[in-house]
Amino acid sequence: MVRAPSCPICDATVAPDTHEKTFPFCSARCRNIDLFRWAEGRYALVEPLTPDKLAEIELREEMEGEDGG
């Protein structure tokens, strides 16, 4: 029995037909979160992301996106 790969970010099962662009993450969002962690320079902290943490990251990404000074 082959063990289905799981997303290293949210631990969700990664579908076999996941796009190569996002593999091994379950989605582009989780891939971005991974990049975000690297950018933060604290990737060494391997802790499961809670829904609160995900929301926090999304908020920060939105703020960065709305840079209409």
Ligand SMILES: [Zn+2]
């Ligand atoms: Zn994920």
